[in-house]
Amino acid sequence: MDTFDIKYLIGCWDVIFVLLFQGGNTLARPRGPRFKVARRFGVNVCAHPKALKRGATQVRKQSDYGKQLNEKQKLKAYYDMQEKQFANWVEAAMSAKGNAGENLVQRLECRLDNLVYRLGFGSTLRQARQMVVHHHILVNGKRVDRPSYEVKVGDVISLRERSQSIDTFKNNFKESLCNLSYLQKDENNLSGKLVALPSREEVPIEVTDSLIIEYYSK
Numbered sequence: 001m002d003t004f005d006i007k008y009l010i011g012c013w014d015v016i017f018v019l020l021f022q023g024g025n026t027l028a029r030p031r032g033p034r035f036k037v038a039r040r041f042g043v044n045v046c047a048h049p050k051a052l053k054r055g056a057t058q059v060r061k062q063s064d065y066g067k068q069l070n071e072k073q074k075l076k077a078y079y080d081m082q083e084k085q086f087a088n089w090v091e092a093a094m095s096a097k098g099n100a101g102e103n104l105v106q107r108l109e110c111r112l113d114n115l116v117y118r119l120g121f122g123s124t125l126r127q128a129r130q131m132v133v134h135h136h137i138l139v140n141g142k143r144v145d146r147p148s149y150e151v152k153v154g155d156v157i158s159l160r161e162r163s164q165s166i167d168t169f170k171n172n173f174k175e176s177l178c179n180l181s182y183l184q185k186d187e188n189n190l191s192g193k194l195v196a197l198p199s200r201e202e203v204p205i206e207v208t209d210s211l212i213i214e215y216y217s218k
Contacts, residue, residue, distance in 0.1 A: 094216065182198040
């Protein structure tokens with residue numbers, strides 16, 4: 001094996017290592033039991049009707065730092081994110097104009113994987129994320145395979161033509177309810193549109209976002 005072959009193999013391994021182990025990608029995702037996480041926080045972070053069937057875990061009295069940490073972990077659980085990626089979103093929200101906590105929630109809510117889930121294409125956020133990664137989703141008629149893509153007002157999210165024949169996706173979409181004013185569903189065309197930026201009060205999550213900003217401001 002000559003020097004070129006060795007360098008080529010090393011380069012291939014470097015690429016594989018980055019894909020598998022570095023944060024902020026689609027392969028390295030949280031994979032813990034979400035029902036257990038929901039019970040720990042006492043709120044239904046995975047939006048499953050059975051998540052809190054066994055009740056919430058009793059929480060001891062927390063310090064101010066403990067409360068901040070708890071809210072941070074809760075918001076990460078809602079959007080199923082890793083720490084490094086989540087911290088990048090917090091930094092961007094703190095750098096933008098306006099209320100940092102509201103900016104953070106609004107931007108996370110407008111992620112493509114989350115809106116694919118909210119519209120009902122995927123029955124869970126994880127399924128919605130896989131749909132994006134595996135090229136089932138179009139934005140304004142163009143394929144987008146990045147779950148963290150930020151959807152803009154007026155963007156149309158739809159199933160690609162070949163994926164419209166998959167009963168699971170069609171049934172998910174047609175059977176799910178979407179009562180969020182910032183989203184509009186078109187069942188005939190299997191599509192949905194972001195018609196307005198979500199206000200903080202409209203986003204269906206239970207977190208005190210100001211405590212999250214305090215946590216990262218130290």
